[in-house]
Amino acid sequence: MxxxxxxxxxxxxxxxxxxxxxxxxxxxxxNPTSNGTTPLMAATATIQNFAFSPSVIHVLPGGTVTWTNKDATAHTVTDLGGNFDSGNIAVDATYKMTFPTAGTFTYHCTIHSMMPNATVVVGN
Ligand SMILES: [Cu+2]
The missing domain is CATH 1.20.5 (Single alpha-helices involved in coiled-coils or other helix-helix interfaces)
Known part of the structure; x- marks a missing residue:
């Protein structure tokens, strides 16, 4: 027993x-993932119709942003301040960047100068 x-x-x-x-x-x-409008630990963004969407991405310090290229041509995600550069992102490919510290990062596509700049805001 x-x-x-x-x-x-x-x-x-x-x-x-x-x-x-x-x-x-x-x-x-x-990880909680946002569409970039609310600062969480992870955010997703797209590159489509020659534009970054959303144009302002919010993420918490230490968070990660993942861009997906949904256009039929390659693009880049290149920081104007030189902190990050994806190189060519192929069609349907993704680029992932982690932002350890708070700050505002304006980036553009080096291939298409007519594409509007976009911003990653890292902070609470
Ligand atoms: Cu481009």
Missing amino acids: KTKITSLALVLISGFFLLTSCGSKSNNST
Whole structure:
């Protein structure tokens, strides 16, 4: 009888740890992502019709912005201050940049000078 209770407790305890470890794992892998209008740890943006959208992207310090090129030609995401440069982003490809410190970064596409500049605002 004593053995039965002990093994039951072991099953319950291991089940609990299995559940909690799964829960923390999924929390870590899914950073809250915004469309760039609210500062979160991750934001997504698109390059489409020769424009960056949204034109102002907000992200928290330490956050990441991922741009996807949805045009039929290559573009770049190039900081005017020289802090980052994607190089050519191919059609349907993405470029990911992490911003460790607060600040305002204005960037453009070096291939198409007629494309409007856009901005990443890093801060709370
Ligand atoms: Cu371009």
